[in-house]
Amino acid sequence: MRGYRPLPETAKQGILPSTRSASSEYRQGEMAMKVSGRCHCGQISFEAEIDPTQVRICHCTDCQTLTGSAFRTTVPSLPGSFVLRSGIPKIYIKTAESGNRRAHAFCHECGTPVYAAAPVANPPSYGLRVGTLDRRAELRPTRQGWCRSALPWSMDLTGVKRFERQP
Ligand SMILES: [Zn+2]
Numbered sequence: 307m308r309g310y311r312p313l314p315e316t317a318k319q320g321i322l323p324s325t326r327s328a329s330s331e332y333r334q335g336e337m338a339m340k341v342s343g344r345c346h347c348g349q350i351s352f353e354a355e356i357d358p359t360q361v362r363i364c365h366c367t368d369c370q371t372l373t374g375s376a377f378r379t380t381v382p383s384l385p386g387s388f389v390l391r392s393g394i395p396k397i398y399i400k401t402a403e404s405g406n407r408r409a410h411a412f413c414h415e416c417g418t419p420v421y422a423a424a425p426v427a428n429p430p431s432y433g434l435r436v437g438t439l440d441r442r443a444e445l446r447p448t449r450q451g452w453c454r455s456a457l458p459w460s461m462d463l464t465g466v467k468r469f470e471r472q473p
């Protein structure tokens with residue numbers, strides 16, 4: 307399939323060997339989970355495989371702004387598994403304080419953020435926005451980063467009044 311290209315961002319988590327069968331048994335961590343995702347208006351849809359133990363939250367201020375919410379929840383696609391099924395996302399290149407550049411993809415029609423990836427032709431992995439995934443209710447985060455900029459209330463919602471529907 308595709309040649310193995312090391313990527314600094316994912317190197318720490320370990321990358322799959324370049325030989326990977328089409329049916330893809332994910333050996334490294336847990337089993338691979340097949341997911342599909344779509345934006346709110348449905349123009350953009352995609353499929354990918356993920357390791358469901360790799361779901362994480364980011365409390366950085368960029369994620370707060372870019373999501374318009376308190377934090378972002380993301381899961382990386384397994385190398386080579388991401389397939390765009392429909393639509394052409396709009397890309398916004400975000401440059402981090404470190405100088406690291408990420409291509410943020412969102413729907414030009416409804417504005418839903420769908421993924422971020424290295425700004426290269428065939429990025430090996432895509433940071434999928436968990437809220438776009440069909441199986442998101444099964445995806446529980448295992449890590450949260452940038453807690454130093456977390457909105458203080460966002461770490462504990464137990465005291466917030468609950469309603470089954472619109473309050
Ligand atoms: Zn859309």
Ligand SMILES: [Zn+2]
Binds near residue numbers: 364378452
């Ligand atoms: Zn972030």
